[in-house]
Amino acid sequence: EAGVTQFPSHSVIEKGQTVTLRCDPISGHDNLYWYRRVMGKEIKFLLHFVKESKQDESGMPNNRFLAERTGGTYSTLKVQPAELEDSGVYFCASSQSQGNTQYFGPGTRLTVL
Amino acid sequence: RKEVEQDPGPFNVPEGATVAFNCTYSNSASQSFFWYRQDCRKEPKLLMSVYSSGNEDGRFTAQLNRASQYISLLIRDSKLSDSATYLCVVNSPTSGTYKYIFGTGTRLKVLA
Numbered sequence: 001e002a003g004v005t006q007f008p009s010h011s012v013i014e015k016g017q018t019v020t021l022r023c024d025p026i027s028g029h030d031n032l033y034w035y036r037r038v039m040g041k042e043i044k045f046l047l048h049f050v051k052e053s054k055q056d057e058s059g060m061p062n063n064r065f066l067a068e069r070t071g072g073t074y075s076t077l078k079v080q081p082a083e084l085e086d087s088g089v090y091f092c093a094s095s096q097s098q099g100n101t102q103y104f105g106p107g108t109r110l111t112v113l
Numbered sequence: 114r115k116e117v118e119q120d121p122g123p124f125n126v127p128e129g130a131t132v133a134f135n136c137t138y139s140n141s142a143s144q145s146f147f148w149y150r151q152d153c154r155k156e157p158k159l160l161m162s163v164y165s166s167g168n169e170d171g172r173f174t175a176q177l178n179r180a181s182q183y184i185s186l187l188i189r190d191s192k193l194s195d196s197a198t199y200l201c202v203v204n205s206p207t208s209g210t211y212k213y214i215f216g217t218g219t220r221l222k223v224l225a
Contacts, residue, residue, distance in 0.1 A: 033213070042115075043157070043200070043215040056210040091156060098211045099145060099204060104156040 002026070004105035006092050012111045018080040021108045023092030025074070031055075031095045032075050033102060034067060038088035046090075049075060050098070061086075082112045116140060119201050119216035127224050130191050134219045136184040136201030144211070145204040146177050148186050150197045151218065157200055160186075191223045 034046040047057040051072035069075040093102040149157040163175040174187040201216035
């Protein structure tokens with residue numbers, strides 16, 4: 001069974017540009033989560049989808065971040081415009097139901113110059 | 114104060130040693146608890162779930178003390194391949210949803 005996949009693995013952009021990250025969860029997992037790790041800090045929750053609905057987006061840093069999960073399958077996380085402090089590793093995870101074990105994708109390493 | 118606190122280490126131990134990691138959490142409503150392992154520049158991978166009764170998986174033993182809000186991980190007979198960062202993760206219900214709260218991780222280096 002395929003695990004969680006993320007694209008791209010790395011992205012280097014300039015401040016002010018736009019970047020879109022993609023996550024494909026494990027097939028059949030209704031719950032999809034986005035997390036971020038900035039350098040020197042712990043991994044932090046960004047938001048949680050149940051199917052196509054945003055269940056909790058309390059961790060989203062500001063309105064430059066937009067997450068979507070149209071159709072309840074894959075999800076995208078767009079950062080527009082990117083700022084230097086957005087640099088970090090963005091992880092996606094999925095689970096069958098809330099409270100179940102979450103399985104993580106390999107992450108997207110974002111560098112904003 | 115962080116919701117999940119871990120000693121960042123690093124713990125440098127010789128092969129064959131026994132090493133223990135501890136973690137405390139602040140939200141008494143937390144429902145489930147995990148240890149994840151993260152290798153350098155890789156994603157976190159589930160090592161084991163943690164239960165009050167304690168659970169063991171080979172050389173690894175995890176324990177939860179709800180009264181003290183304390184989680185532990187014991188690794189016996191350390192191998193070079195155990196070198197990694199060990200993340201304490203607490204699944205806390207907030208606003209009707211479960212949210213993973215991570216510790217900063219404890220770095221382990223097993224030395225030959």
